[in-house]
Amino acid sequence: MARMKFLSDAERCIECNGCVTACKNENEVPWGVNRRRVVTLNDGEPGEKSISVACMHCTDAPCAAVCPVDVFYTTDDGIVLHNKDQCIGCGYCFYACPFGAPQYPQKSAFGVRGKMDKCTFCAGGPEEDNSQAEFEKYGRNRIAEGKLPLCAEMCATKSLLAGDGDIVSGIYRDRVMRRSGRPQTWGWDKAYGKSE
Amino acid sequence: MLKQLSILIIVASSLLLTACYEDVGVTLHEAGVYKGPIDPLVNASKSKAHKERLRKRFDMVQTDR
Numbered sequence: 410m411a412r413m414k415f416l417s418d419a420e421r422c423i424e425c426n427g428c429v430t431a432c433k434n435e436n437e438v439p440w441g442v443n444r445r446r447v448v449t450l451n452d453g454e455p456g457e458k459s460i461s462v463a464c465m466h467c468t469d470a471p472c473a474a475v476c477p478v479d480v481f482y483t484t485d486d487g488i489v490l491h492n493k494d495q496c497i498g499c500g501y502c503f504y505a506c507p508f509g510a511p512q513y514p515q516k517s518a519f520g521v522r523g524k525m526d527k528c529t530f531c532a533g534g535p536e537e538d539n540s541q542a543e544f545e546k547y548g549r550n551r552i553a554e555g556k557l558p559l560c561a562e563m564c565a566t567k568s569l570l571a572g573d574g575d576i577v578s579g580i581y582r583d584r585v586m587r588r589s590g591r592p593q594t595w596g597w598d599k600a601y602g603k604s605e
Numbered sequence: 606m607l608k609q610l611s612i613l614i615i616v617a618s619s620l621l622l623t624a625c626y627e628d629v630g631v632t633l634h635e636a637g638v639y640k641g642p643i644d645p646l647v648n649a650s651k652s653k654a655h656k657e658r659l660r661k662r663f664d665m666v667q668t669d670r
Contacts, residue, residue, distance in 0.1 A: 411656060473637060482639035485650040486659075492641035535644040553646055555658040562666045572663040580669050601670075 412487030413530055414574035415465060415561065416581055420588070420600045421568035422459040424449055428560035428569050432463070435531065435559045436548025442512040444528040445560055461560070461569050464489065464510035464528035472502035472511060480525075486552070487574075488530040493546050498522040530571070531558040566600070 424447050432438065432445045445463035466489045473481035473489065480495040481502075500522055503511040513522035533550030536543035543550055551559065561571035570577045587602030649655055 413659075479635075479637060479639050480641065482641070482644065482647070484644070484647050486656075488650075490644060490646075492639075495641050532646055533644075535642045538645050538649070550646065552659070553649065555655070555662055557659065557662055557667065567667065567670055570667055572667060573660060576660070576663060583669065 411573040411575065413466060413572065414577055416570045416577045417461040418568045419458045419460045421566040422461060423566055424459040425565065427563050427565060428461045431559045431563040439514050442514055442526050462508055465508055466530055471505040475501045475505040477501065488532045490529055490532060490534055492535045493524040496524045498524055
């Protein structure tokens with residue numbers, strides 16, 4: 410059974426933040442909430458590496474395991490979604506998630522966080538597909554339209570891939586095989602492989 | 606008169622205390638079981654046509670370069 414997965418290729422990511430912008434624009438994500446972020450290691454040094462991070466739609470999602478009100482469910486494609494109407498904003502999922510994916514729209518006193526928001530793999534939530542209610546709560550449902558997440562579709566270097574995990578891992582395996590090793594440990598050849 | 610009043614108080618208080626009955630049955634919480642409304646996408650994502658459509662989309666926009 411195919412499972413939808415993201416893969417961010419650190420050799421190709423140029424930290425343009427196009428994925429972040431595409432996500433915010435497509436889903437009209439509120440100010441202060443970032444469903445996707447680009448994390449850079451050794452920023453400013455030669456050989457710095459960037460990676461685009463959002464909800465990784467875990468097979469055995471720790472957020473779902475700790476949720477006291479069971480708002481999480483998984484589609485047949487392996488996309489982890491949640492119901493905002495049930496969410497109590499306790500923040501357990503935020504502490505459980507190794508990627509820091511769950512976000513909260515409010516930063517009020519006394520821990521009033523508001524309903525949790527996270528990447529939906531552009532698959533909306535438990536409302537009628539492509540309805541106004543679904544868009545307002547969860548953002549665009551591109552999966553129901555037969556499209557894939559816009560962050561990956563917009564990625565200029567194809568660093569970020571989103572789709573069937575078997576196909577995505579196959580592409581990455583081919584890239585690794587094509588890539589040159591030393592002495593050039595980073596740069597064009599490393600990212601795109603030597604031209605044949 | 607006093608006897609009738611005390612009987613009335615006993616009857617009234619016993620009737621009132623019936624509201625304090627507590628159900629001792631345990632409500633079992635099914636941990637990790639989603640209880641919200643069903644997402645129409647869950648059923649739609651089971652169809653072969655849906656999977657095929659997404660695969661074609663992937664080939665169209667995310668081919669490697």
